Amino acid sequence: MILVVGGAGYIGSHVVNRLVESERVVVYDNLSTGCREAVNEQAIFIEGDIADEKRLTQVFSLFPIKTVVHLAAAGLEVESHENPQLYYENNVTATLVLLKIMREHHVKNIVYSSTALTEPLHEKSYIETTNPYARSKYFSEQILQDYTMAYKMNCIVLRYLNASDIQVEDLVNAYSLAIETVVKNEQSFKIYNLGNGQGYSVKETKEKETITKSESRIEDTPVFIANLQKIQQELGLYAEKNLQRIISDTWNGHQNKNFNF
Numbered sequence: 001m002i003l004v005v006g007g008a009g010y011i012g013s014h015v016v017n018r019l020v021e022s023e024r025v026v027v028y029d030n031l032s033t034g035c036r037e038a039v040n041e042q043a044i045f046i047e048g049d050i051a052d053e054k055r056l057t058q059v060f061s062l063f064p065i066k067t068v069v070h071l072a073a074a075g076l077e078v079e080s081h082e083n084p085q086l087y088y089e090n091n092v093t094a095t096l097v098l099l100k101i102m103r104e105h106h107v108k109n110i111v112y113s114s115t116a117l118t119e120p121l122h123e124k125s126y127i128e129t130t131n132p133y134a135r136s137k138y139f140s141e142q143i144l145q146d147y148t149m150a151y152k153m154n155c156i157v158l159r160y161l162n163a164s165d166i167q168v169e170d171l172v173n174a175y176s177l178a179i180e181t182v183v184k185n186e187q188s189f190k191i192y193n194l195g196n197g198q199g200y201s202v203k204e205t206k207e208k209e210t211i212t213k214s215e216s217r218i219e220d221t222p223v224f225i226a227n228l229q230k231i232q233q234e235l236g237l238y239a240e241k242n243l244q245r246i247i248s249d250t251w252n253g254h255q256n257k258n259f260n261f
């Protein structure tokens with residue numbers, strides 16, 4: 001059985017839609033930014049916060065969880081500059097609580113959702129994060145690595161950035177593959193970049209709109225292009241969508257939006 005924390009959110013709900021086709025799934029989410037209606041009816045939904053030890057313990061006692069997919073986080077870069085405490089508490093401290101309860105219940109497999117941390121790059125590139133949100137993700141990665149080694153866990157970290165409606169399909173493929181892989185691994189910590197390996201300028205994404213130039217924002221990073229060699233070589237995963245499809249599917253997705261993410 002798979003526990004998806006943050007499974008009522010934008011990406012989580014898509015991941016759950018795929019997982020229920022072949023697995024029993026429990027979604028645990030505090031609905032801070034998620035949407036109850038987005039959770040697939042075949043999944044069991046429990047409202048709760050991953051910082052809530054007591055409630056998490058009940059969930060792990062009640063269900064035979066083997067793998068955790070961790071998507072529960074506050075995720076707005078600008079907000080993270082304004083309120084770093086929220087980000088470190090919700091994304092780092094609460095992750096520690098989740099890991100503690102996993103350990104107590106001998107659950108060893110975790111797929112963690114991280115963000116692209118710096119300019120392109122290989123998974124081992126020098127890390128220079130630009131905002132408290134990204135730092136909260138980086139600290140959590142470090143914690144996960146230590147836990148993996150010390151407590152013989154298996155962890156796959158997926159790093160990506162600014163998913164839009166069509167890339168979600170590629171992301172869901174990546175999560176599926178990561179879940180499949182993590183359960184086969186033994187005491188292993190892997191980080192994989194996701195993306196399509198190409199960079200697009202803002203100009204390229206705005207064919208028909210007027211572009212207004214302005215000062216760059218404090219949280220902006222000038223270039224983000226993921227190097228995808230590792231995930232392609234090790235897991236055989238290739239992104240399917242090009243820029244044209246990303247834009248048209250994102251546009252169509254916004255026209256037909258059912259949920260308020």
Ligand SMILES: NC(=O)c1ccc[n+]([C@@H]2O[C@H](COP(=O)([O-])OP(=O)(O)OC[C@H]3O[C@@H](n4cnc5c(N)ncnc54)[C@H](O)[C@@H]3O)[C@@H](O)[C@H]2O)c1
Binds near residue numbers: 006033051070073094
């Ligand atoms: N969307 C992106 O482009 C992107 C890029 C890189 C990484 N990520 C990461 O992927 C994950 C999902 O992102 P998303 O875009 O779907 O965001 P989202 O806000 O739609 O989903 C996050 C979900 O987690 C829940 N949540 C937050 N804190 C919680 C807590 N303490 N306990 C229980 N539930 C909690 C929210 O209610 C929400 O349902 C996040 O960890 C995010 O940092 C997203």
